Amino acid sequence: MTRGLKFASVVLAFALGVSGQAEAHHAFAAEFDSNSPVLLRGKVTRVEWINPHAWVHLMVQTPGKPDQEWMVEGGTPNTLFRAGINKASLRPGTSIIVRGYQSKDHLCTPQCRANGRDLTLENGQKLFMGSSGTGAPKDGSEKN
C-alpha cells in the first residue's frame, strides 16, 4: 500500500465518522495487522527521516534463512528525536531489535513492512518509536 493510500484511509475513517457509521477504518488498521506482532533483529541499512513518518530499514538475519529486508514505520522524525532516536543512534550498520506489527498483506516484496512500537539499541536502551493518533494498538507491549 502506498503511503498516500494509507493517509487516504484516515480520510475514509473521517468520512465514516461524519456519517455516523459504526465501523471505521483508520490509519494503522488500514495497513497493519494488530494480530501479527513481530520481533525483528538486524542491522540498520537505511533511514528515511521524512514527515509524517520516519522509516527504518533493517536487514534481518535469521539462522537457516536468507537475509530479509524490513522497513519499519515509526513516528514523525520529531517524535523520534524526542524519544531519543536520532541519526547518531540509528547509523547504518547499527544492530537493533524492533518490535511491532506486520503489514496486513504480509507481503515481503520488495521488503517486508511493519509498524514499529519500540526498539532496543545495542547498549540496551529501550526506546518508544511509535506515534499517537494513528490508531496503533494501545497496549500490546505494555506488559513487556
Place this chain on the structure above:
Amino acid sequence: MRRDASVWASGLAAVLLLTSCEKPKPTLYDTSLPVLEVMVHMIDPGAWAFWGASGEVTDEAGSKSLRPTTEEGWLAAENGAVQVAEAGNLLLLPGRVRDEEWIRLSKKLTQDGLAAKAAVEAKDSAKMYAVGAEMFQTCIACHTKYVPALQPGAEPVGAPLPDWPADVKLKQEQFLEGKK
C-alpha cells in the same frame, strides 16, 4: 378609491415579500461533495507533495537530502502547500463547519499551508521540515477529534508483542542499572 388601491398594493407587496423570504436562499457554494473528497483529492495529495520535499535519507553511502533539485520540484512542493492552505478554507464553507474546534483547526491548517508556501518560496529546507511536522500535528489533532476510531481510548488492543529475548532483556537491565 385611489387610497384603497394603494393599500391593496402595499398589502400585496408585503405578501410577495414574505413569500420571497420563505424561499430557500440561493447559495454561493455547492458543498455537495463530502469532506472526504476534499481530504482525498486536495489535502492528502497536497500534504504529501509538500512533505516529500524535505527531510533526508541516510544509508551506508551517506546522507541524501530530499530537497528539490529542480524548479519543477520546488513548484510541486509549493503547489502542495497552496492546496493545503486553501483546503483549510474549504472546510469552513457553510454546511461543513461542525463546531468551534473545527473552525480553529481549519484555520490552523490554512496557517500551516501558508507557512509551508513561504518556506518553499524561501527554499528553506529546515523550515519546510519544521512546518511539515507542525502540519501533521494539525492533521492528527483534527483526526483524533473527529474520527471516532482514532479518538483516545478507541485504539484496538493488539496481540501481545513478543517478549524480548533473554540477552536483550539482560542488556536492558544493565542499561537501566548504569543509569542509576
